[in-house]
Amino acid sequence: MAAPGGRTILVTGSIGVHGVTAVAPHGVSAILRHSELSDAPLLADVVATVAAGGYRIPRDLRSQLLNAVRLSESQCLLGRPGDLMSPAELDIVRLVARGVTNAGIARSTGKSEGSVKKKLRVLMQRLDTRSRAHLVAYAARRNLF
Structure with missing residues (x-):
């Protein structure tokens, strides 16, 4: 840079x-x-x-x-440049923080369990987090929820 x-x-x-x-x-x-x-x-x-x-x-x-x-605020991305999450992604992270399984997240969001797994995998790669707990800690440290 x-x-x-x-x-x-x-x-x-x-x-x-x-x-x-x-x-x-x-x-x-x-x-x-x-x-x-x-x-x-x-x-x-x-x-x-x-x-x-x-x-x-x-x-x-x-x-x-x-x-x-x-875009309306509900469609805006949340976070700082480099760690952006859409509201839908943040909702998934909130559910993970509550201990909800992928199947439960799928039911809550109306997505398939496979879509939830993929979304979590892509999100963890983008944010360089290694586990569900790391993902939640990452979001919490940045006051995203």
């Missing part, structure tokens, strides 16, 4: 809203897609903008971010 006071241009194949919220606190001032690197005038403009203290996000990504900001 960027050195203190430094400015960084992230070059990526693809990035979405979650990716932007994860990298923004680390000094990323501009995002360029690999496909934009061959556009010399655009590249020069982005470098000049960042050097002058500005920011640049691709137009389509800007609209996605604006739409995300406009």
